[in-house]
Ligand SMILES: Nc1ncnc2c1ncn2[C@@H]1O[C@H](COP(=O)(O)OP(=O)(O)O)[C@@H](O)[C@H]1O
């Protein structure tokens with residue numbers, strides 16, 4: 001019998017069946033991934049295991065003993081620790097206070113133990129190699145990745161036997177993701193169970209086994225070494241996917257869309273030169289803070305820099321985002337929340353916004369029929385799934401919100417498209433759609449700058465890739481030189497190796 005068995009678990013929320021007789025099994029010593037589209041029931045399953053939700057039926061067996069988990073405290077006592085998708089830290093408290101919150105101590109007792117807690121927190125930060133934070137830092141002043149790391153350290157420090165991580169990596173940059181995966185693996189080696197939920201295929205592919213959920217049911221469990229991504233994605237979507245990544249046909253045309261000459265901005269961008277042709281997807285790689293974000297800001301008019309920006313042969317100067325947009329630059333921003341969408345508004349209002357601006361700028365009166373058509377076309381082109389154009393964007397899933405961002409930014413078919421990590425936090429089904437859209441845009445002659453924190457995407461979506469390091473273009477890769485190894489070498493500032501005839505490897509064959 002497996003060490004952990006969740007058997008025939010069902011759970012409904014009103015008319016919504018989140019889980020229907022679902023089964024999940026895991027063993028001590030393994031990192032076990034849960035994979036499934038948004039709404040597949042993953043979070044519901046782990047909330048049942050961690051005592052946040054009670055199942056309508058089914059049983060949980062750990063170490064051959066049937067468990068009764070009625071509340072989160074029960075799970076914690078049984079050695080089940082959970083890092084939730086939504087952070088549970090109290091923003092107004094310090095790191096140290098948060099670390100020892102909910103440990104059943106009264107406030108007065110906590111005050112007495114303050115010194116001790118600070119010392120213990122220091123030890124925890126050290127043990128998990130979290131640098132750059134002090135126990136006395138107030139959580140609300142920390143960046144999201146740091147909050148996420150504190151949350152993780154808090155759960156781990158209680159030494160649970162079963163560790164659940166529900167999309168704990170979504171706020172982390174690549175090096176921090178690696179940090180977490182390393183921790184997960186070392187805990188597994190100590191004989192614990194790690195249940196790992198993530199939308200990123202590369203992370204899932206570093207787990208030992210993978211259970212796939214679809215529509216509230218477990219539809220398959222695979223050893224990582226015995227499956228490939230096409231099979232996993234097919235299971236997730238319930239339809240055959242022969243290509244997670246699209247076939248790339250090089251559509252690069254001679255005509256240059258963008259030329260950068262010696263773009264420099266303080267210490268953030270140093271002498272960046274670039275030529276981008278029509279029909280090209282130019283990948284941009286880089287660890288956080290190496291200049292790629294600054295470069296996108298300069299091109300989208302949010303920041304001014306020294307040097308020349310030449311768009312279609314004409315030097316341009318963007319004093320604000322609006323001028324960049326009018327000049328034919330479209331931006332899929334980093335954060336669809338604060339930069340991409342206006343949330344209380346409908347799909348239609350969001351998509352119309354840039355169009356309205358342009359019409360006004362050119363002194364044209366608003367033509368309601370034209371606007372309606374623009375919205376309709378954009379929704380079709382970017383496959384927005386919604387009851388109608390009047391649906392408020394908050395009611396959409398993350399994947400569909402991202403498609404509205406696409407529709408909004410690209411409804412005017414800008415020649416140059418800037419995509420800043422546009423698949424982050426997006427479900428796999430939507431990712432496949434986005435990859436195809438990107439290639440389709442290139443085919444139609446757009447030039448695309450595609451920044452991604454996922455190296456696999458750079459290798460498999462782009463015609464060329466450059467990697468930024470310390471504000472400079474550290475490597476420009478073309479053809480056979482676009483390999484995962486080369487990109488990673490360049491990310492950390494190492495010399496890349498030139499093609500040795502292996503060619504571009506098909507991604508699912510890679511040991512991730
Ligand atoms: N508290 C809730 N109230 C109503 N419906 C819910 C609630 N939690 C989850 N659901 C629904 O249950 C289904 C499964 O959701 P969830 O377990 O969060 O999926 P996942 O984590 O795989 O994205 C979805 O249809 C979701 O809308």
Ligand SMILES: [Mg+2]
Nearest residue numbers: 042043085166
């Ligand atoms: Mg979830």
